[in-house]
Amino acid sequence: MTDDDLSALLGRAEAGDPDARDQAVEIAGERGDIETLTRLATTGSTDAADQLVQLAGERGDGPTLMRLATGGNADAAGVLIELASERGDVETLQDLARLGYSDAADVLEELASE
Numbered sequence: 001m002t003d004d005d006l007s008a009l010l011g012r013a014e015a016g017d018p019d020a021r022d023q024a025v026e027i028a029g030e031r032g033d034i035e036t037l038t039r040l041a042t043t044g045s046t047d048a049a050d051q052l053v054q055l056a057g058e059r060g061d062g063p064t065l066m067r068l069a070t071g072g073n074a075d076a077a078g079v080l081i082e083l084a085s086e087r088g089d090v091e092t093l094q095d096l097a098r099l100g101y102s103d104a105a106d107v108l109e110e111l112a113s114e
Contacts, residue, residue: 001027010036014043021045029055034064041068053079062092069096077101085111 001009006027012020021040028036029051037055040048049068056064057079065083068076077096084092085107093111096104 006036010039013040013045022047024048025051034059034061038064049073050075052076057083062089066092066095069101070099074101078103081107 006024009020009024009027013024021043024036025040025045025048027033028040028048032055034052034055037048037052041052052064053068053073053076055061056068056076060083062080062083065076065080069080077099080092081096081101081104083089084096084104088111090108090111093104093108097108
């Protein structure tokens with residue numbers, strides 16, 4: 001599929017065509033296209049958000065995960081907590097705890113007791 005084809009597909013998806021949305025999510029996921037997945041997730045596609053969390057987690061893309069977690073995506077927060085814990089990233093864990101993610105607060109307590 002060419003970029004022009006994908007652009008037309010996205011236009012149909014954003015116009016409310018569920019088949020086009022599903023196809024665009026699938027193609028963007030296969031391509032590892034974070035920008036397109038973000039665009040689709042922003043328009044309310046939970047499948048795009050799920051793909052985005054998975055892809056960002058695989059890439060260790062903290063900023064994308066934080067943006068999703070800040071928007072209330074608990075799955076993104078969970079992946080980011082895991083990444084931050086592995087990296088010893090106390091600042092990210094504190095940010096997530098302030099956002100109300102109790103798992104981040106639990107990890108901070110564990111790190112403090114070590």
